[in-house]
Amino acid sequence: MSFVARRLAAFSTAIILLAASGSSALAQKKYDPGVTDTEIKIGNIMPYSGPASAYSVTGRTEAAYFRKINAEGGINGRKINFISYDDAYSPPKAVEQARRLVEGNEVFLIFGSVGTPSNTAIQKYMNVKRVPQLFVQTGATKWNDPQNFPWTIGWSPNYQNEARIYAKYILMEKPNARIGVLYQNDDYGKDYVKGLKDGLGDRAALMIIAEEAYEVSDPTIDSHIVKMKSLNADVFVDITTAKFAAQAIRKAAEIGWKPLHFLNNVSTSIGAVIRPAGVEKAQDIISVAYLMDALDPQWKDDPGMKAFDEFLAKDFPEGNRADSLVMAGYNMAQTLVQVLKQCGDNLSRESVMKQAANLKNFKTTNLLPGIKINTSPIDFAPIKQVQLRRFKGDRWELFGPTLSSEIGG
Incomplete structure (x- = not known):
C-alpha cells in the first residue's frame, strides 16, 4: 500500500x-420537554393562600434548596428552574395550575405538590399525559399504585398505616377506650379513618363512639370538640390539617377535656401548630415521626442537622427552624436531586420514573436513624418506617422502637 x-x-x-x-x-x-443542556424545568403546586397555607413553606424551602444546588453548579451541569404556583388548596385550581405547568411552561415534571384533594384532582391528567407526578406531599395510600398510576409516586409514610399504629397503641394501652375521631371530609381524612378502623378490627364499632367530619371551608371545628367531650370520649384521634389542629388543641384545653390525644403527623409542626395553639395545652399529645426535630437537643451535633442549620443560615434565613415543614421540604428536595443525578444525561420522563422507582437505601440528611428510602417498580412508597413520639415540655420526645408503617408495628 x-x-x-x-x-x-x-x-x-x-x-x-x-x-x-x-x-x-x-x-x-x-431529553424530554423541560430539559436542555443547561436547564431542568420543575413544576410545583402549593397552597400559598387558603386554609392550608401553613404548608406552603415547603415550596419556599424547596425553592431555596434548588437555588443552593444551582449555586453549586446544578445537577450534572444543569440548573433547576423551579416554577411554583398557588392552588389555594382547591382541586379545580390545582387542575388549572397543572395544565398551566405542563402545557404552558412545558415543565419536565411536577414535584412535591401539597394535599390529597389537589393531587387526586390532577393524578389522572398527569398519568394520561405521561408526566411524572413525583414525591407528592401527602401520605395517602393511593400514591402507591404503580400498576394503575405509573407516573405518580408518594414520599411520606402511608396515612392508613400511621393510623394502624395508633390503633395498636390504643388496644395495648387503653383497651376499653371511648374514641372520638375528628377528620377532614375528603380522601385525606377518610384514609386515616380507614386505617384506624382496620387497626382496631372487630372492636372498632364498639370503641369509636363519635366520628366527626369537618369541611376544609369551615371556619372552626370547636363544636366537634365540645360534642366529643359531651359523649365522654377519653381518646381523641385528631386527623386535621395545621389550622384546625391548632384550634382543636386550644378548644380541648379551654373546655377542660383531657383525652389521650393522637395527632396525625402532618400537623405536628411546633412552629406552625403547637406554639400557635399554646405549648402548655399540647402536653402528652402522641404522634409519629420519621424526620429529626430541629428542636430536639439529641441531634445538635449530628452532621445532618449541622448541614440543615447551615442551609437555613446561608440559603433560607427566613425559614423557621421550629417548623417541621421546613425540614420536610429540605429532605424532599434532596430526594428529587438524587433521582435527577441517577438519571445522568438520560433525562426522559421514562428515565425519571425508572430512577424514582430505583432508590436503594437512600438516606436524606435528616431521616431518623434506621429509616431509609427504598422504592422498586412495584413499590412506590419511599418511606416505610416511623417512630412514636410524645410532646413534653416544649418539644417532641421519641419513644419506643422504629416501627414499620407498612404493617402497623
Missing part, C-alpha cells in the same frame, strides 16, 4: 471512529 493510500485509510478510520463516538454521545443524551 502506498503512503497516500495508507494516509487515506487512516483518515477514513478516524472519521468512522469519530462518527461512532459522536453518535454514542448523542445516544447518551436524551
